[in-house]
Amino acid sequence: MSDGTEKTVLITGASSGIGQATAVRLAAAGYRVVLGARRTERLAELAEQIRGAGGSAEYRALDVTDAEDFRAFVEFALERYDRVDVVINNAGVMPLSTLDAGLLDEWNRMIDVNIRGVLHGIAAALPLMRAQGHGHFVNVASIGAHEVVPSAAVYCGTKYAVWAISEGLRQESGGDVRVSVVSPGVTESELADSISDPEAAAGMREYRKVALPASAIADAIAYAVSQPSEVDVNEIVVRPAATR
Secondary structure: OOOOOOOEEEEEOOOOHHHHHHHHHHHHOOOEEEEEEOOHHHHHHHHHHHHHOOOEEEEEEOOOOOHHHHHHHHHHHHHHHOOOOEEEEOOOOOOOOOHHHOOHHHHHHHHHHHHHHHHHHHHHHHHHHHHHOOEEEEEEOOHHHOOOOOOOHHHHHHHHHHHHHHHHHHHHHOOOEEEEEEEEOOEOOOHHHHOOOHHHHHHHHHHOOOOEOHHHHHHHHHHHHHOOOOOOOOEEEEOOOOOO
């Protein structure tokens, strides 16, 4: 992996799971990481862990559903490190339910976090990347962007949207801004904790009996980020070897 020294990476949803593992992985490789999430106490602990291991980390509270807050997050990174090289749009929620459950509030939450959150990240950082002549978005989608299962129609729809938005951005970028989509299969995380529908929760417990560690996805993200500027890793799908 190439030396990440002097490159600044912004990570959303950094307080747990894939975001946390990615922060540790990239910081260990020399990247300066800026951590964003709502749970600042966890971010503080993670930043301290990274600094204690010799890495560089800053953190700020971030609600990705708030476009102004995301812009402030990017400005915060600029104030601390004078540049933004990579934005990892990782924040996501997954309160699964069948469509006949009619859980509109949960569906709208997925749309707000999973889709609008990515769009807000692009809107906040793309002008800066265009002005500086380089940049890289890594958008975390899901195997749900490629297949649909019962109880996951809305979730899969949001993740397919992440894939489609990313592909559109890649085509518009002209080569200055790289775009990678990383689509994890079942991964150890807190995503399933938000499922309120009993049937969907039971199904997910069964589905998650074989799961990847978050570090496996962090490795995939690190691979995409570490490539030389003329290489754009468009998509990586990572699944457990024992997947169905």
